[in-house]
Amino acid sequence: MIKKVDIKQLEVGMYVEKIDLAWTDHPFLRNSFLIKTLEAIKKLSDAGVHTVYIDTSNGLDAYNAPTEKEVLKEIEEKIINVVSDKESEEKVKKVAGYKKTSIYKEINEAKKIFRETTGIIRNFMFDARLGRKVEVERLKPAIEDVSSSLLRCPDALLSLSRIKHKDDYTFEHCVSVSAIQVSFSAYLNMNEQDIYNSCIGGFLHDIGKIMMPDYILNKPAKLNDEEFRIMKSHVVETKKILDEIPGIEEIAKQIAYQHHERYDGSGYPLGLKGEQISQAGKIAAICDVYDAITSNRIYHKGIPPHTALGKLLEWSDFNFDKLLVEQFIRFIGVYPVGTLVKLESGLIGVVVEQNNGGANSLFPIIKIFYSSKYGRYINEYHLDLSKENCNNKIVSIISAEEININPINLF
């Protein structure tokens, strides 16, 4: 049985099945191992791990600890509570009012903008590495393109951002974090100037990675202790580069310097705690981790967005500002556009539109394309789960690999 235990309950002889922290946030090469010494527990604790999941069939049991199933059920209930409140309903209705274009119309334009912006960020970062003069004005057309696509239809760019290419991961991650940061900041009613500067902060938040040795930056496997330590210095390198670029506003710097700080003080480079971290820095931490864990790497499968929201909520006990994570869940919605879902009837489809926020976001519009009952593709059609005469409901999230499909190709 898989159980969740506090690090203080962890004993020699227990078998760690999974570390309860974003894989980007800890230096352990393996997630599963038998605890053989007290030092092993200390090492976990020193790395900022507060809880782990243990497998009681491979080691000692922790009798009062909740099972993974119980934890997941509780998280699902929390997510539903978070999105069901009135504030969410009002806010999403307001934001939905801006959406003028459907994802079907916007997706190709968004693909083009994503590709071009990635190229701009790539060149910008390489020029910075070569010590060439880089000017923030160069980013202006990209900021305008990204912002206007998000304004027309945020779902298009946001669902694209989950697809990354091996060689361009770092640059695509920067574009993607920026798009999430911009639309979440707009959702939080930030003013236009701050949103503009948040876009710059997102674009450049990892610019220091360009100074990392190539074998570490593009390593097709998880980093070891020493490589992890070196990689952490990308924030310091980012600061050095940004300090040389005139016209970078404070909010963009906060995003770049604080996106690895954690609410409990376990982050880096400064180990800032709670309110020592700026609002933009706290938002950046959430956007950065959300993008990393929903993206595929060679050595790590991205998790579906819905599952990622649950993880953020779980980690917000220590790592993030809880209230901001709740806002983030309301902003993303229970089943973001592009999520593959299985319905009670066995039909499989992709979420193409979230119904107007609040509790309604539990009942999105799905494009059905596959029947698991018959094991084959079927003629596509749209099903609105919020309609009274619709007797179907979502029973599970499907990963893209399970049915070997790229959700973006369905738009």
Ligand SMILES: [Fe+2]
């Ligand atoms: Fe980073």
